[in-house]
Amino acid sequence: MSNFKKIVPFIYPYKKYAYLNIFFNILYALFSTLSFVALIPMLQVLFEKGPKITTEPVYEGIFKIKEYAENYLAFYITTAQKNHEPGYVLSVMVAIIISIFLLKNLADYMAMFFINFLRNGVLKDMRNALYKKTLELPLAFYSEKRKGDVISRISADVNEVQNSFLAILELIVKEPLTIIFTITTMLLISAKLTLFVFIFIPVSGYIISLIGKQLKKQSTKAQEEQGRFLSTIEETIGGLKVVKGYNSENYFNTVFRNSTERFFNLSNSIGNRQNLASPASEFMGITVIAILLWYGGQMVLIDKTLQGAAFIAYMGLAYNILTPAKAISKASYGVKRGNAAAERVLEILEQENTIVSKENAIEKTSFDSEIDIKNVNFKYEETSILKDFSLQIKKGQTVALVGQSGSGKSTIANLLTRFYDVNEGTIAIDGINIKDMTLKSLRDLMALVTQDIILFNDTIKANVALGKLDATDDEIIEALKIANAYEFVKDLPKGIYTNIGDSGSKISGGQKQRLSIARAVLKNPPIMILDEATSALDTESEKYVQDALENMMQNRTSIVIAHRLSTIQKADVIVVMQKGKIVEQGTHEELIALNGTYNKLVTMQSLES
Structure with missing residues (x-):
């Protein structure tokens, strides 16, 4: 009872x-x-x-x-x-x-x-709930x-x-x-x-x-x-x-x-x-x-x-x-x-949702100066992922995170968007702890492009417009052009009204990724998070996508999690991570001159290619 x-x-x-x-x-x-x-x-x-x-x-x-x-x-x-x-x-x-x-x-x-x-x-109500x-x-x-x-x-x-x-x-x-x-x-x-x-x-x-x-x-x-x-x-x-x-x-x-x-x-x-x-x-x-x-x-x-x-x-x-x-x-x-x-x-x-907007949370509508990640520790169950991690990202900078698999790069993206919460330490935007901001306003400031391309069984328009549901056809076409996607969309039988199938099964991997970039472009947030956005692509597709990413990153703050180092050489700051810690930090030229971990990674990828 x-x-x-x-x-x-x-x-x-x-x-x-x-x-x-x-x-x-x-x-x-x-x-x-x-x-x-x-x-x-x-x-x-x-x-x-x-x-x-x-x-x-x-x-x-x-x-x-x-x-x-x-x-x-x-x-x-x-x-x-x-x-x-x-x-x-x-x-x-x-x-x-x-x-x-x-x-x-x-x-x-x-x-x-x-x-x-x-x-x-x-x-009906129980299913909806x-x-x-x-x-x-x-x-x-x-x-x-x-x-x-x-x-x-x-x-x-x-x-x-x-x-x-x-x-x-x-x-x-x-x-x-x-x-x-x-x-x-x-x-x-x-x-x-x-x-x-x-x-x-x-x-x-x-x-x-x-x-x-x-x-x-x-x-x-x-x-x-x-x-x-x-x-x-x-x-x-x-x-x-x-x-x-x-x-x-x-x-x-x-x-x-x-x-x-x-x-x-x-x-x-x-x-x-x-x-x-x-x-x-x-x-x-x-x-x-x-x-x-x-x-x-x-x-x-x-x-x-x-x-x-x-x-x-x-x-x-x-x-x-x-x-x-x-x-x-x-x-x-x-x-x-x-x-x-x-x-x-x-x-x-009755499952408790630990990641919610606190009472009287701040509705932040702009990004003005910096993202400050300070002394962050993060554990998943019993596995420690980040250890005393600190990083400052200035407005307008492109910051790249590199390192071996399991070094904690993608975890940074998950913590910035509050998909997970830090165990210790703080992440602040313009001096405001992200836990003190409403979840909606925090995520409105960011767009995420991931390696795992998430598309839905719907039209191109519906998939691109997720970040701006009231977008006009012209706005969607403009976003597709910036993402180098309109060149294949315009040749489709129904254009932006073409259904792309389950998980985008009717189009190629490179085309899927360009649609996900167009989605981020249309949202037009001040902060872009790119989580290994080109790692699964062939060379030709990568060139299209890389050009699209560079178009998108102009006049924005970008956090790029990279597997292919050739894609981040122009970054303002490259952060080299190992086992949840920063081991090196600087520009591409500075890190090559250090002849350390980054240089080894570049050499290994050069040999592979």
């Missing part, structure tokens, strides 16, 4: 539908009971049984309502039979029964009609979680909450009310017989709870396994070239089949336990009904303490309890499954 309480805020916007559902469920429970009570007068008419009362009874208060109802019914039947043909009276009784059943089914439909709006509304949270959570979260598992939570688990967990709304209104109204009427007809029903309900509930004891644990395992095979699908499709290139189809096929086999076994176990609830509760119900038939039959035939018509209606009411009892047992299983899914959904929704 604690998880259900946490889901309740998602229900609030749709509470009017919940109230309407409850209202029509009350009507359903009432008409469901009346539909069997209405059989009594019809059976009395058919078999000409029951007392003959010619004087209209007088209502003497709530405590004598049973006697008043029985006497008034007998008075109505006696009068009707006296004044009309038997067929007419029977027709009236049948019409009443049909009307009650019609009202019962109409109330049931209206209850389900309104609960649909609530359930689908909760599903989960997606929003996945966008807000820091990158560190996704290095610990499988992407497929997160996708599974947004799709399958939220669906399970909607289908199973929200069944509790029906569980606590419709079925219990049907049972309460039915048992109340049964007590009025015969208190003795109803004692057997009071024995049946708790025994049945206990047996069903034993059957479903392990259901939540198994449901959690099944949902985790679903996340696992979704992750395998996502990774396989993303890396299909590697899979095929290394003839690894059989390996990944085996991994996937093993996962789906585990899911198959868990699903069977869960399904079999769920399916056992309904026949178990029905068998217990029929057992009690058999006892009622034996005992009630004696009351009708031998003791003469119960009318035959009332006994038949009573048996109908007793059987009427079975349907809601079965529904409750099934719904309680659904709640257990939904509870497991809700835990996984809430785990993400």
